[in-house]
Amino acid sequence: MSTTAVNGAPTTSTTTGTRAAAGQDDARAAVEVVEATGAPAARPARTRPSGVVAATAPDLAADPEDLRRVMDGRWPQVRDRVRTGVPAEYAQPTDHLSTEEHRRLTTERITALAAGGEQRYGFTSRVGGGDDTGAQTINFEMLGLVDLSLTIKAGVQWGLFAGSIQALGSERHHQRYLPAALDMSLPGCFAMTETGHGSDVASLRTTATYDPATQEFVVHTPDASARKDYIGNAANDARLAVVFAQLETLGEQHGVHALLVPVRDEDGRPLPGVTLTDCGRKAGLNGVDNGRIVFDGVRVPREDLLDRYASVAPDGTYSSPMANRNARFFTTLGALVKGRVCIGGGALAASRTALAIAVGHAERRRQFPRGGAAGEEVTLLDYRTHQRRLLPLLATTVVLGFAQDDLTAELHRVQNPVLLGLDVDGPAQRRLEALAAGMKATTTWHATAAIQTAREACGGAGYLSENRLPQLKADTDVFTTFEGDNTVLMQLLAKALLTAYRDSFGDLDRLGMARAATGALVETLAARTQARAIVDRITEVAPGRDGTEELLDRSWQLRTLAWRERRVLETLATRMRRRTKAGDDAFTIANDVQDHMVRAAQVHMARVVAESGVRGIETATDPRTKALLGRALDLHVLADLEADRAWLLERGGLTPARSKALTGVLNDLCAQLRPHASTLVAGFGIPDGWLGAAVLR
């Protein structure tokens, strides 16, 4: 069996096949390598490959402006407009404000923002919009650099509330509501989540029952668990709500639909039958007024059902262009994919700010004299542990920037036609949803880790509000939860991967065939043509190399990521098939492989993100910019593989000798990137004055 297990291991499966014979048995090959290189467990000094990293070290002294241009990606003019248009004081900490003060300030700021007009990018020109989905997303991301409460409140108003009217409503809803929603004269909210149901939207319990006698829907909260909860804008500002409810007409259930329900009058008083309460103080984002809504038989006109995908005739007859109820439900939810893309961008922005502060502090702060009491004190960033804490996170933030730009471009490609009134491209939309789910989880988990580490790396200074890190941490902490809990999203992505796998091969029994072709298959899920073409070129021409040198070979890195992805998905499919054959029930099987599913999604995203990094590097023309980004990608990929080297070792993807060498290579990469850490930060293009941390003044 160990022979089978090793086929296709990245150490041996170059596309040219020249080394195909070298590693039919992973464990035995490991022995050979260990014996051949003499790499000893007790002599790590000898395996330190600093020579390798140094020998292949190109000139990394990139021009910060050139780097920023490359990292700005596809919508540089949108980024520049925010850079010049948003006042620097928006970046000042606000966590000393009371909840009321902070909400008031945020409402003031969003009103000012509305006057600027940039919220219009992502809406149809028929209501004064800019017909540019990508620009809207990048605009949101850039706002995330200054004020996250403002960013999220903007996301609630224009992304979720107005965005769902545009995506799920028809022209009459657009004309009637969007102009006021856009200029903030109609504040609204997006009432999906309930106290009892968040991730499981299909099980929402709020009802919308059609009454043909009055041609109205009756919106009702049947019990406490059906209360709408955590709803942004609900506690104070919202006057109109997009409410998700179980639609019933003529005694028949049709599943979850969205409809417009007024919740407050012009003077901000709750309307009859609507009970609004306040979620109160939160960990962060206290500029956003989250609240709870209970409906007691509230009546709304038939026309206020958002009817792009389903409508109810005056007599109560239900009709939909989509016959399949499930398909309709998922299309309805899928229209909201932009929100997930935006949250990923916001998370990335916060990571950039946090690391800019932590790197800036580590460049200034000195501690402990070098070589005895009389020596010069050492800058924090010269310490190895400090480099190991910050630089891999910095590298990942750089690479994720390219991946987020690619995702935004894909969102734009798929959704902008829909914005322009064209039909949804079903398969492309499903691929986009899976990718957006994976990227949202990836960027928000990264933000949680990066900001936490940045806080700790700044010591006591990182704990003071004046240095922004406490609020960055608190504001972003919910990002892993809202717009889809990350663990649930990753299972959603894994299901899509399994479906793609099954669709292409039908019978999961045909493992031999599957093994041969999964690489291409998995690829079909997130067709990213540009990146893929570059990657294919790299992996084709790269020569096979031995020893630690190969760790820095891009072809080896990419093949290893692809091989890992294939292996994890393959074993997942096999496990599920076996359990199904053994007669286990669906819940038991799904629960038993739940961690495996999350893992499959993670390793898929690791490959996708790295390929975006490769694509990003290609957009650079200056060789030093290319080289610096290349080293950042090395560090990003190898830090991931180092964290996962147990799995690789278990399956022959790394020999013990190379695995041990990995740590040394990472240390050396950190040392090599250390003088350029500030340049990488400059690549984020955060304007002077926006960082707003006292410790950097």
Next chain:
Amino acid sequence: MSTTAVNGAPTTSTTTGTRAAAGQDDARAAVEVVEATGAPAARPARTRPSGVVAATAPDLAADPEDLRRVMDGRWPQVRDRVRTGVPAEYAQPTDHLSTEEHRRLTTERITALAAGGEQRYGFTSRVGGGDDTGAQTINFEMLGLVDLSLTIKAGVQWGLFAGSIQALGSERHHQRYLPAALDMSLPGCFAMTETGHGSDVASLRTTATYDPATQEFVVHTPDASARKDYIGNAANDARLAVVFAQLETLGEQHGVHALLVPVRDEDGRPLPGVTLTDCGRKAGLNGVDNGRIVFDGVRVPREDLLDRYASVAPDGTYSSPMANRNARFFTTLGALVKGRVCIGGGALAASRTALAIAVGHAERRRQFPRGGAAGEEVTLLDYRTHQRRLLPLLATTVVLGFAQDDLTAELHRVQNPVLLGLDVDGPAQRRLEALAAGMKATTTWHATAAIQTAREACGGAGYLSENRLPQLKADTDVFTTFEGDNTVLMQLLAKALLTAYRDSFGDLDRLGMARAATGALVETLAARTQARAIVDRITEVAPGRDGTEELLDRSWQLRTLAWRERRVLETLATRMRRRTKAGDDAFTIANDVQDHMVRAAQVHMARVVAESGVRGIETATDPRTKALLGRALDLHVLADLEADRAWLLERGGLTPARSKALTGVLNDLCAQLRPHASTLVAGFGIPDGWLGAAVLR
């Protein structure tokens, strides 16, 4: 070399030696195991060892009360006094309060607490104290379950301020200041950290220059980096400060000493020459008023030098019972070890609360129907990913409780005689300091991870202040930083381990001898007689076993932890010796192995903590209590080894087959402990009403 690498690997080094021949070559052995068992990479289903866990499953249905009694440890009556004495409303969230309101509330509460008298435990009976260091520490830990601002303010006043007067002052200081410090009529602060220097206390720049003409010290802040910073109680309350400064007399420098400097008058106005400013809002702990102090030639009488370890005669002659300046410095700092032990206890308390809330929520909240839309909805804690997120952290919290109790007992053994006026036991004190440093880092890193995970596991509810997790997270986030930055503390511990290693063998060249005996050697550092005796008994009688079964064998677990510790320390010493011989300078060497040092300290602590777990289990008499704690210890140890299995695989400490099986065993352990999660929480003994989370009502 691979042969050398494997000698002593825990898979083969039973004390009986029966299996010594089986694994001379780790990689080859791995091949054999893979081939013999047929455990295939692509068939994880077959390696699922649920049978093993189930077959060895004892009755885990422990009585919660009995469990609590065991987990209460050595000072149960102190715990009970806090449980019955502190009002439940102290546990309610306070993060909606303004900084001013929160500080006022905390000052009110500490005044009320002072009236209760429990702050007196750790002071000498000559000033009305209880002569009981251990009780003081446990009292602090229990307070951490209710109000962390109050806990830290109490720590500042009675631990740092009054505690340093007791530890570093002489009888006249005790009589003059301690009664008022204890009853809060004299609020004080502990002014050590400066803007430019925190971890590097020896480089502090505040000066205290003796003026024989007036028999006064002149306390002065020479520049901005010498400003005292982050000082608790300094912004508002403190009237007297224990100031750490470079002592100079008769033109000679004597290093850092502590002296008493009044900073405010009776009415709370700053005294002449003292500038007090406010650190402002922080991430958390906003009930504690942290501030900054600048001294402009402030004069204090000669008598106010805290003179236990050094004094200055009227004519300016410096004298000390300790001739060595370094020894004096470290003895001075060492007297403050209690603070680190207390912070560890507070971190543990916060972890307990957070996990109690998250487990309680996961037992109540249901999401997604089992087996199709009509099925009963599934409790969160029945999901595998949810179990994997929460239960290992719960198990670690249980085990750390025993380790913290052991540390408290050791603190009491070493420091209580000093409290009673006896001399410091130098070697015991140094061991205690190293252990306290390691435990502080271990428990606070754990708290950061556990509380973050608890927040995420509660989803949106975890983000609302009413569920306490935001404040728990924010309050404890600085624990990894203050009372010694964790990364620095772990290096301190590693240095102590290396010193013990060197002291016993002198010449690091004699590796053969070292290898033979390091186990015992490392042990000398933290002599924990009771735990050691039990561990020795277990590791002696355990038989060698094959396959996954051995993973649950306590002897194998303990031998693996000890072997890992020995290997990491040995390779660290070897690397440093080589680099020294090669002529590298001390800074370069130390920096190059910095991550290795932190790692050596971590694996040392892992072994020490597990041994405390073994000791704790022994204190149970009911077999079900013993069995439940045993399973918790299994989960704790195996989760650590799973996270570290790359290192073990690289060095032959695990075969690939056993490594892969580990994940399955962990899943099964989680499933087995799941029905008893609430019992383990009950073992924490958090009174009804203290949890205070809305979601649990």
